[in-house]
Amino acid sequence: MSDTDTTAWAALLRVHAAVVPVLDRTLQSACGLPLTWYDVLLELRHAPDGRLSMGELGERAVVSRTRVSRVVDQLVDAGLAARETNPDDRRSAHAAITDAGRQRLREAAPVYLDGIQRHFTGLMTPQEATVVARALEKVLRSPGRSAAGPLQKALERQGETAVVLPGDEKTAAGHEAAGRERRRAARGENRLRRETP
Template sequence: MSDTDTAAWAALLRVHAALVPKLDRELQAACGLQLAWYDVLLELNAAPDRRLSMSELGQKAVVSRTRASRVVDALAEAGLVVRESNPDDRRSAWAAITEAGRARLREAAPTYLAGIEKHYTSRMTGEEARVVAAALEKVLEAER
């Protein structure tokens, strides 16, 4: 492993550690929504029929599978998500975003997007952002 490889990995970890808490604080201050909640709502809203099995959500969301279940419980308690039984598999459940959840997602989106721009993409050129995105997608694809 080269020094460049190690530096790339360390930079990814440091950027994640520095920016995730900032985005979380900004979202909570602006709209009372945790970043983990936003992420789960975003994935559900983008899904077919605006719902995902808990297993699918655990794969797509940025939180761990175990944490995804706890986040869904909290979102359900807040009325932003409902759990639905899976008619094909009684052992599993789906999480579906509610209209209230979609409204909160729309409300939080400007803060989320502004935070990404302010703390992340404004620090690099468009070409650098494309290279970073392409490189990280290659890594993700290999892990799927």
């Protein structure tokens, strides 16, 4: 039923808008750790040796690839991460979590978890939470999901969906914009394609 679809999507948007600022501020005032920092540090901690290249970090964390560079700068200033150069490939820069970073993460984790339970999963049944987790992860692992930035994904889809709509053809307005962007894609900038192992 299409009503269920829009309801689910609208609810996701609103939950995100309502809960994210709460958790962000809670984490920031309690631990001095913005949500972005937490996310980046968490991904670093998950990685082997606590190190990750900028590209990998940008793909795994919620922040965009280009933004990672500045976030890591902030983390370095705060002493929570360190930059390392890769001798094998001097283009790539690695970010590594420091002991202080691990410590801050340990302090922040219970605060974060408590906030998640208090403002999110605690407001539904455990069964619902399980289904939500499973369903959303299926969305992430779907074939449409690519590690590239949102622009590329949009462009890839665009060729299929932009003009032709199921049972409707009033696409007058966005014609020129669509053409412009498709042209850029054809110029060969969708090289960010990658497989997630």
